[in-house]
Amino acid sequence: xxxxxxxxxxxxxxxxxxxxxxxxxxxxxxxxxxxxxxxxxxxxxxxxxxxxxxxxxxxxxxxxxxxxxxxxxxxxxxxxxxxxxxxxxxxxxxxxxxxxxxxxxxxxxxxxxxxxxxxxxxxxxxxxxxxxxxxx
Amino acid sequence: xxxxxxxxxxxxxxxxxxxxxxxxxxxxxxxxxxxxxxxxxxxxxxxxxxxxxxxxxxxxxxxxxxxxxxxxxxxxxxxxxxxxxxxxxxxxxxxxxxxxxxxxxxxxxxxxxxxxxxxxxxxxxxxxxxxxxxxxxxxxxxxxxxxxxxxxxxxxxxxxxxxxxxxxxxxxxxxxxxxxxxxxxxxxxxxxxxxxxxxxxxxxxxxxxxxxxxxxxxxxxxxxxxxxxxxxxxxxxxxxxxxxxxxxxxxxxxxxxxxxxxxxxxxxxxxxxxxxxxxxxxxxxxxxxxxxxxxxxxxxxxxxxxxxxxxxxxxxxxx
Amino acid sequence: xxxxxxxxxxxxxxxxxxxxxxxxxxxxxxxxxxxxxxxxxxxxxxxxxxxxxxxxxxxxxxxxxxxxxxxxxxxxxxxxxxxxxxxxxxxxxxxxxxxxxxxxxxxxxxxxxxxxxxxxxxxxxxxxxxxxxxxxxxxxxxxxxxxxxxxxxxxxxxxxxxxxxxxxxxxxxxxxxxxxxxxxxxxxxxxxxxxxxxxxxxxxxxxxxxxxxxxxxxxxxxxxxxxxxxxxxxxxxxxxxxxxxxxxxxxxxxxxxxxxxxxxxxxxxxxxxxxxxxxxxxxxxxxxxxxxxxxxxxxxxxxxxxxxxxxxxxxxxxxxxxxxxxxxxxxxxxxxxxxxxxxxxxxxxxxxxxxxxxxxxxxxxxxxxxxxxxxxxxxxxxxxxxxxxxxxxxxxxx
Numbered sequence: 001x002x003x004x005x006x007x008x009x010x011x012x013x014x015x016x017x018x019x020x021x022x023x024x025x026x027x028x029x030x031x032x033x034x035x036x037x038x039x040x041x042x043x044x045x046x047x048x049x050x051x052x053x054x055x056x057x058x059x060x061x062x063x064x065x066x067x068x069x070x071x072x073x074x075x076x077x078x079x080x081x082x083x084x085x086x087x088x089x090x091x092x093x094x095x096x097x098x099x100x101x102x103x104x105x106x107x108x109x110x111x112x113x114x115x116x117x118x119x120x121x122x123x124x125x126x127x128x129x130x131x132x133x134x135x136x
Numbered sequence: 137x138x139x140x141x142x143x144x145x146x147x148x149x150x151x152x153x154x155x156x157x158x159x160x161x162x163x164x165x166x167x168x169x170x171x172x173x174x175x176x177x178x179x180x181x182x183x184x185x186x187x188x189x190x191x192x193x194x195x196x197x198x199x200x201x202x203x204x205x206x207x208x209x210x211x212x213x214x215x216x217x218x219x220x221x222x223x224x225x226x227x228x229x230x231x232x233x234x235x236x237x238x239x240x241x242x243x244x245x246x247x248x249x250x251x252x253x254x255x256x257x258x259x260x261x262x263x264x265x266x267x268x269x270x271x272x273x274x275x276x277x278x279x280x281x282x283x284x285x286x287x288x289x290x291x292x293x294x295x296x297x298x299x300x301x302x303x304x305x306x307x308x309x310x311x312x313x314x315x316x317x318x319x320x321x322x323x324x325x326x327x328x329x330x331x332x333x334x335x336x337x338x339x340x341x342x343x344x345x346x347x348x349x350x351x352x353x354x355x356x357x358x359x360x361x362x363x364x365x366x367x368x369x370x371x372x373x374x375x376x377x378x379x380x381x382x383x384x385x386x387x388x389x390x391x392x393x394x395x396x397x398x399x400x401x402x403x404x405x406x407x408x409x410x411x412x413x414x415x416x417x418x419x420x421x422x423x424x425x426x427x428x429x430x431x432x433x434x435x436x437x438x439x440x441x442x443x444x445x446x447x448x449x450x451x452x453x454x455x
Numbered sequence: 456x457x458x459x460x461x462x463x464x465x466x467x468x469x470x471x472x473x474x475x476x477x478x479x480x481x482x483x484x485x486x487x488x489x490x491x492x493x494x495x496x497x498x499x500x501x502x503x504x505x506x507x508x509x510x511x512x513x514x515x516x517x518x519x520x521x522x523x524x525x526x527x528x529x530x531x532x533x534x535x536x537x538x539x540x541x542x543x544x545x546x547x548x549x550x551x552x553x554x555x556x557x558x559x560x561x562x563x564x565x566x567x568x569x570x571x572x573x574x575x576x577x578x579x580x581x582x583x584x585x586x587x588x589x590x591x592x593x594x595x596x597x598x599x600x601x602x603x604x605x606x607x608x609x610x611x612x613x614x615x616x617x618x619x620x621x622x623x624x625x626x627x628x629x630x631x632x633x634x635x636x637x638x639x640x641x642x643x644x645x646x647x648x649x650x651x652x653x654x655x656x657x658x659x660x661x662x663x664x665x666x667x668x669x670x671x672x673x674x675x676x677x678x679x680x681x682x683x684x685x686x687x688x689x690x691x692x693x694x695x696x697x698x699x700x701x702x703x704x705x706x707x708x709x710x711x712x713x714x715x716x717x718x719x720x721x722x723x724x725x726x727x728x729x730x731x732x733x734x735x736x737x738x739x740x741x742x743x744x745x746x747x748x749x750x751x752x753x754x755x756x757x758x759x760x761x762x763x764x765x766x767x768x769x770x771x772x773x774x775x776x777x778x779x780x781x782x783x784x785x786x787x788x789x790x791x792x793x794x795x796x797x798x799x800x801x802x803x804x805x806x807x808x809x810x811x812x813x814x815x816x817x818x819x820x821x822x823x824x825x826x827x828x829x830x831x832x833x834x835x836x837x838x839x840x841x842x843x844x845x846x847x848x849x850x851x852x853x
Contacts (some may be wrong), residue, residue, distance in 0.1 A: 009675075011419050013671060035630040038634075039634050060547055091546075092633060093543065093547065171610065275834070278516075345835075419609075
């Protein structure tokens with residue numbers, strides 16, 4: 001294995017790369033196409049949710065908050081559904097736990113979630129609206 | 137008026153300092169870009185077209201950064217080291233001929249002067265290594281000193297072969313003597329020795345042991361920040377330019393070349409040597425200190441001595 | 456490894472003011488150090504400590520007299536957290552152990568629980584698991600080779616090249632489980648989702664691109680004289696010491712010991728494939744690096760065979776969502792890219808969370824060899840040896 005080409009072969013390899021197009025992606029302008037199953041920001045469908053709180057129970061980081069009140073007719077009414085995205089680790093267990101089909105809580109391909117303060121990292125029903133289809 | 141040595145000196149120094157600084161900014165940008173492409177990535181491309189303004193932006197950043205002096209540092213030495221390093225780095229250029237007439241000071245012992253002042257660079261290095269009271273700086277400084285001192289010997293010995301062929305210590309005369317044949321052909325051993333020694337003197341990969349960021353964090357410049365760091369960085373880079381220029385002047389025929397004006401030829405060749413330096417930097421890992429010193433003392437010095445003997449013998453034979 | 460006791464250290468430093476380096480004194484040098492030596496702290500913030508390793512090095516000039524690794528800077532209390540989570544909630548946590556090989560961490564935990572439950576795993580799931588684990592091994596070794604180049608002072612070149620190919624594998628993972636690093640993919644009794652439709656073709660494409668690239672890395676590094684100078688005969692670990700001191704994985708095999716949990720335990724379906732255990736010759740840094748390179752080739756072989764024979768069928772066995780395994784304990788082990796990764800899981804039979812979960816991490820065992828390997832070497836060698844042990848701190852500190 002020991003060769004006496006000193007550093008000639010490695011030099012040729014680096015030289016070869018000089019003439020290739022760089023592989024890095026120029027991020028803000030150019031973005032990678034994400035996989036279909038990419039686990040990004042959540043989406044939540046209030047209309048179909050049955051407030052079973054399976055997602056709340058399974059979340060390892062306890063970052064989902066569901067407030068339910070009972071209407072005079074004896075039905076469950078969802079008062080609030082908040083995801084503390086700053087605590088979320090995007091494991092996707094909540095999506096798996098959802099008993100409905102199609103799932104009420106899904107994960108979108110949105111991943112640029114930086115924000116200026118902690119309160120804005122709490123995503124309520126309005127900000128969680130819109131599943132995969134409505135993504136640009 | 138230009139015959140007045142004082143005026144000539146001041147004008148030459150100003151022009152040289154300006155030119156080298158400009159070249160420096162361009163070369164650092166080029167190196168980052170070139171190494172980026174060798175590594176299959178873009179390199180700087182945010183500031184300006186092709187990132188050409190990157191160095192300006194970095195310069196502003198370094199200028200506006202807080203200048204931290206460690207509490208237990210020797211303040212005077214700590215502050216003096218970058219200034220000294222920067223100043224000393226410029227000194228050898230006074231005797232470098234860019235063409236037959238374009239030389240600030242055409243002294244008879246040009247090459248000796250260059251060797252002498254460039255070996256001064258070890259002083260600020262030791263100062264920067266010792267003064268901040270940081271162990272990484274100290275280790276880096278000691279390494280740098282060991283490297284510079286042990287590789288000055290083979291470099292000087294390799295130059296002796298050139299001087300024997302040219303019959304002069306004057307840089308202009310040395311280049312003139314290469315009119316027929318560039319010295320790297322008759323002096324192939326000396327050339328190899330000098331190139332390796334020059335690489336080491338520039339403290340770049342694979343010989344950047346004094347910085348060795350994977351071992352010594354940043355080596356002898358660890359505690360420096362802001363403008364002081366920039367000056368040390370520039371000083372190191374000027375050494376690279378000097379080494380490339382010396383390789384070209386001593387072995388690659390200086391400004392000799394067809395069609396183009398002599399100064400352009402010299403710069404082009406220097407540029408090519410710089411590119412080689414960058415290319416090597418992107419390709420190889422770092423050698424270890426004991427290996428480096430072994431190469432210097434056990435291979436290069438005997439080779440350089442052999443080269444002197446052979447050159448002398450050849451001169452005797454050929455008259 | 457010594458967790459330093461800062462109070463005691465301070466007291467000692469005060470009691471002996473002529474101590475050479477009182478602020479750096481530690482449990483191993485309680486009364487200062489000999490004349491002409493100095494103590495250097497490498498890390499936890501240092502360019503080549505692979506995360507947050509701290510090395511307390513006693514130096515004589517450049518020569519390393521002794522080295523003490525100090526760990527714990529990335530301790531997150533994983534084992535304790537696991538005691539307070541449901542069985543299924545532990546899976547995403549295991550992703551964060553060895554973050555360069557999350558799939559293997561998933562696997563060892565899932566395997567432990569399955570052994571506790573006694574679940575039969577569908578054949579397709581076994582195949583998918585093997586494909587994922589071996590792709591993970593390639594990805595992890597690619598990262599190891601790249602980082603190793605950095606440790607030896609290569610200006611990022613090897614890392615750019617290896618990460619370029621690692622990215623392809625991560626793309627595959629992303630298409631399968633939606634994440635590039637923390638997969639949370641394996642489930643008790645199988646895998647979470649079936650492979651996407653075009654996975655086979657895409658995986659074959661990636662492997663075809665990978666093969667010449669691995670040869671290229673080998674040309675780039677193994678035929679570089681300076682790389683050889685830096686790695687040959689450095690940090691030599693002889694086979695007896697390797698076994699006695701508990702080395703695992705590429706470090707153990709680099710010393711020439713032919714053992715691999717994939718063969719000795721033959722978990723999942725590794726025995727169905729045609730591959731062999733890679734061993735090194737000399738037990739030095741270069742042998743360990745060569746094991747990485749050759750193991751990648753073997754992994755490619757395994758993945759190709761698994762892709763060819765991938766059966767149809769269910770990918771997940773019927774396992775209740777909220778697990779309550781019977782009382783008992785299991786000790787499950789697999790071959791993670793870094794070596795033998797084991798989990799000791801105890802269930803009390805009454806709770807939906809593990810009673811105790813202990814992890815034996817391979818990187819920890821390998822790192823504990825460092826004081827032995829890095830005796831009487833130079834600082835540069837110390838870094839080269841540390842890199843060749845490939846420590847990952849998510850796993851060591853847990």
